[in-house]
Amino acid sequence: MHPDHDVFVKAVEEERHIEVVFLYDENDLFRVRQCAALYYGPVDIEGESLSCYHFSDLEEGSGEECLILAAEQIVTMSQSEESFEPAGFFNFERN
Numbered sequence: 001m002h003p004d005h006d007v008f009v010k011a012v013e014e015e016r017h018i019e020v021v022f023l024y025d026e027n028d029l030f031r032v033r034q035c036a037a038l039y040y041g042p043v044d045i046e047g048e049s050l051s052c053y054h055f056s057d058l059e060e061g062s063g064e065e066c067l068i069l070a071a072e073q074i075v076t077m078s079q080s081e082e083s084f085e086p087a088g089f090f091n092f093e094r095n
Contacts, residue, residue, distance in 0.1 A: 001040075001051075002071040007079050008053060011037040017080035020055060022073045030075060034058045035067060036084045037077075043068055053077075058084075 002008070011018040017034055024031040035055035042049045053074065055067040 002053070002074050002077065004074070004077040005040070005071075007077045008037050008040065011077075011079045012039065014079075015083050015085070017058065017082040017084060018055070019076075019078045019080060020053075020067070020069070021075040021077075022069050023075065033067065034080070 008018065010016075016037075018037045019032060020035050021030055021032050023029070033055070035057055038054040038056055040051065040053055043052045044050075050070060052068045052070050055069070057065060057067045
């Protein structure tokens with residue numbers, strides 16, 4: 001888990017935007033994104049399960065709707081005062 005995990009959890013619970021600073025590539029370039037914190041959970045990568053942070057990237061034109069980051073990629077997470085509606089990110093249909 002990342003040292004700012006509690007910030008992430010609070011953003012999920014309070015339905016607040018979160019600013020994420022993360023390592024973008026192998027050249028240690030950083031990106032800063034305004035996101036909606038969705039959940040922390042496993043991702044299957046090459047047969048291994050890795051716990052990652054799942055975000056919805058709110059920045060217009062980013063081309064990345066879903067942003068999935070391992071703790072090692074994240075530099076900082078800070079909560080915003082802006083809120084979001086979780087139902088806007090999930091589409092559940094009943095059969």
